[in-house]
Amino acid sequence: MAIPHPVPFGPLARRAAFATPDAGRGAAPAEDPYRSSVTLTVNGTPHRLTLDNRTTLLDALREHLHLTGSKKGCDHGQCGACTCTVNGTRINTCLSLAVMHDGDRIETIEGLGSAQALSPMQQAFVARDGFQCGYCTPGQIQSACAVLEEIRANIPSHVTADLTAPVQITEAEIRERMSGNLCRCGAYANILAAIRDVAEAQA
Amino acid sequence: MMDFDQPAGDSRIDLSRILGQPATRIDGPLKVSGAARYAYEQHDVLEGQKVGYPVLATIARGRITAMRTTAAAAMPGVIGIVTAPEVGKMPKPFAFNVAPLFGGDEVVHYHQAIAVVVADSFEEARAAAARVEVDYAGETGGFDLHGLWPERREDARDPVARVGDFEAAFAAAPVRLDHDYSTPAHSHAMMEPHATLAHWQDGRLTVWTSNQMVEWARTGLASTFGLSEDQVRVISPYVGGGFGTKLVLRADAILAAQAARRLGCPVKVALPRPAVMNNTSHRAATLQRIRIGAEADGRITAIAHTALSNTLPGGRGENAVDQSRWFYAGAHRLFVHHLGEMHLPESNAMRAPGEAPGLMALEIAMDEMAEKLRMDPVAFRIRNDTQVSPEDPDKPFSDRHFSECLTRGAEAFGWSDRPLRPGSRRDGDWMLGWGVAGAYRGGPAMTSGARLRLQPSGRLLVETSMTDIGTGSYTILAQTAAEVLGLPLEAVEVRLGDSDLPASAGSGGQWGAASATAGVYAAGLALRTEIARRLGVNDADTLVFEAGTVRGSDGARSLADLAAEGEIVAEDAIRFGDFRKRQIVATFGAHFVELGVHALTGEIRLRRMLAVCDAGRILNPVTARSQVIGGMVMGVGAALMEEAAIDTGRGFFPAHDLAGYEVPVHADIPVQEVIFLDTADASATPLKAKGVGELGLCGVAAAIANALYNATGVRVRDYPLTLEHYLDELPA
DSSP, rough: OOOOOOOSSSSSOOOTTTOOTTTSSSSSGGGGEEEEEEEEETTEEEEEEEEEETOHHHHIIIIIITTTTTTOHHHHHHHHEEEEEEETEEEGGGGSGGGGGTTOOOHHHHOOTTTTTTTHHHHHHHHOOOOOSSHHHHHHHHHHHHHHHHHHHHHHTOOOOOOOOOOOOOOHHHHHHTTOOOTTTTOOOHHHHHHHHHHHOOO | EEOOOOOOOGGGGGGGGSSTSOOOOTHHHHHTTTOOOGGHHHHHTOOOOOEEEEOOOOOSSSSEEEEHHHHHSSTEEEEEEEEHHHHHOOOOOOOTSSSSSSSEEEETTTTOOOEEEEEHHHHHHHHHHHTOOEEEOOOOOOGGGGGGHHHTOOOSSSSEEESHHHHHHHHOEEEEEEEEEEEEEEEOOOSSSSSSEEETTTTEEEEEEOOOOHHHHHHHHHHHHTTOOGGEEEEOOSSSOOOOTTTSSSHHHHHHHHHHHHTTOOOOHHHHHHHHHHSSBBOOOEEEEEEEOOOTSSSSEEEEEEEEEEEOOOOOOOTHHHHHHSSSSSSSSEEEEEEEEEEEEEEEEOSSHHHHHHHHHHHHHHHHHHHHOOHHHHHHHHHHHOSETTTTTEESSOOOOOOHHHHHHHHHHTGGSSSTTTTTOTTHHHHHHEEEEEEEEEEEOOEHHHHHHOOOTTTEEEEEEEEOSSSSSSHHHHHHHHHTTTTOOOGEEEEEEEETSOOOOOSOOTOOHHHHHHHHHHHHHHHHHHHHHHHOOOOOOOEEEEEEEEEEEEEEEHHHHHHHTTEEEEEEEEEEEGGGGGGGGGEEEEEEEEEEEEEEOOOOOEEEEEEEEESSSOOOOOHHHHHHHHHHHHHHHHTOOOOOOBBTTTTTTTTTTTTSSOOOOGGGGGGGEEEOOOOOTTTTTTBBOOOOOOTTTTTHEEEEHHHHHHSOOOOOOOOOOOGGGGGGSSOO
8 A cells, every 4th residue: 555655744845946047058048937947966966957847856866967776666756766865854756846956955875875885774775685676775775764763853653652752663663654665576574674773783 | 508308416506505595686786776777777878868758548449540749749859759650550579469569540458559759858758748639439348357257157168177077076075165256457566667768770779678588578679670680689687577567578668669760869768657557468357266076074076267367359368277277186177267358458477377366266265165174274285285287197296395385384373373263363453363375386497598707807707688677686697607616606797688698588487597597507517618628628527616716636726717818608508308398397385374353444454474485496595585575465465455446438447556556565564484495396497496486476365365254254255355345244
């Protein structure tokens, strides 16, 4: 059952839903109402892009910056394969237009760790075989890191029994909070094991 | 070519120093870091890639009478539009395709591809595609399988198999069951939608595509475009799941290749998610009738399985009865498979085609029979286990340990503590139920080749067109090569998914792992012969390959030293002989499930799952276990939620995305355990291995249905097991 990401935290409102067209993008850009300039800071590096207003944040990453680690599984916010963090909060980047993110800090899987220098969560996914085809995997890993942060920030979920006590890292909390990331290969049990390993190592 | 024409004897492979040991995926670091490049992500291979977006038919059946593309063509960024009528009627690319993919004015199913709009960007192509206007002359069609069932369930005129006198034996049996069961259409719903980048140069076509079967894709493209096979190259190094829908070419590949040829630029096309369900393929819906007659001691004397499934004219449907021919004993037998010709989208292979829905029904029926007989359902299945074909006592199973799967599973699960009476165990508001089901799936193997290169650096390169669709091919092929050449796993690299490499079996029907490792084994032996030749030794079998060295009567040399004089290359393939067909090579399993049903709401929550598998030598317990737990997850979906409901008025699947077609999520999946029996099937392959990728799915849904019955006393025979089937019958 596909459940959208729980994103009850932090204002999603963006300050630049309709950015001013950039004068620097070539012939008569100011008259082109269909394109906008936007600066995205991706994995710490600022990128100035002039984009079709309809370009999603996901396609800005994949098609313009060639950061194809973030995947397009549905383009409708149903599968979670495109999950990245924006200003520290995970979102479905396919559901957000790039022009809404002028000045935002975006972290993609490529920023988390390279094949030669994997982060602890990436290592845990390999060690626990938390993937098969690999297509949902970057999104799962992005969500996995965010889930641990959200629990530590004491943000409750649907399965949090006691709202007056600190939220604990339990299997039920992890399963619930990961349920916006589909894995058709069915690696859920292994993903859970990987997240638990990282949580325990960080404890 | 190595002929596998008799059972494998003992060999050094049996040592399993590397093969058979747990190893994490060698492609893992690339996948978890986002560095593995899938078909739509090939930015660096070509300049000037353009984007194609499909236009899809909005009728289920009929003819295109007009297409107006002028407004679309004038949209910003549009480079060109290729329409089906202008392409003209095209042959099906491959025998395994059922529906035409692109070309001509005839529409045979909803969301058939009828045009592709190519633009500089995805956004521009999508916007312009929405402006293409189409007029149709629609025709009515058949969309409702249920309407055919009352007649077909009685019809045994053209059986798949008939042994003895079923009707008489069934009438004479003291204990009888006769029930109907249904399974809905299912969607593969792999995470990566079908996608292709196509490029023409000097009359040659290259595609980067997401496909399970590189050879079949090449053949299909060659026949579609009138090319010889050596004019087509298919590259598919990473496949974001397939489960059968990427066995053959789909419209993305044809649209991209047609557009690239006609517009003179590289074109990439990804099917939008809402197109996948109706444009590509699905598992057919089935309606099934099972009759079982048994003696009071539990011996089955008569068994009949009749099924009906939907298919476009010319297709094969979903043969849900085939496993019932081989699974349980019984002298008098009748099996009938009816094709219900419908004008729905193409039904075609999905993971464990036939067995998956067939066992969803058969394994409920076995549970019902056990209850009628007042037998433990584990004991009832063991009572009817067989070591020979139930149709031919002279045809043995090559290696069958089904009863052991059941007994090992029962012991590990604590089955003796199960609730004996339905509805008898509670945990607060939750009614607890336990269920068991058997699993059966064939163990096919296909010709598969590979080339091994011992490079001057001392590293070993494995090259084959085999694909890794999440199955672990990269890793088990590296393990196989390392085992045969006595090298550490870290010294082996694997290149896959390229039709320029030696032809392989590809990934499907759970034949991939068994076949492709056998092919690498053959190439490994050929490489040992080449190494012997370089050493001036006549018989490679006198050499010992161990720890990176080759040792003979003249002493030991490191393989790296030897290869430093020049790369040593060998290529070979495995071919499976007819002796295999004189036996039944198959895989077996047992699934155990515990669940809770909420007494007030009827909500089902799984509590634990166990699978016990008998699939010959397990090549890598890490990746094999992942295949099995993944199959179990898909089985949970089939049991509890997956249903490609049909709009029988308009003839399409309206729930055509990942919100409408529900698949299991993290929160649905409990603790899962997998036990592999320590078996080795010498008739399967030289490595004595069989597949597990489909076995893990077989029987799971029935175990859940049986557990629902055990929890509540309500027997549901229609999937998915949603509330409307049982809520009003729950105990007060």
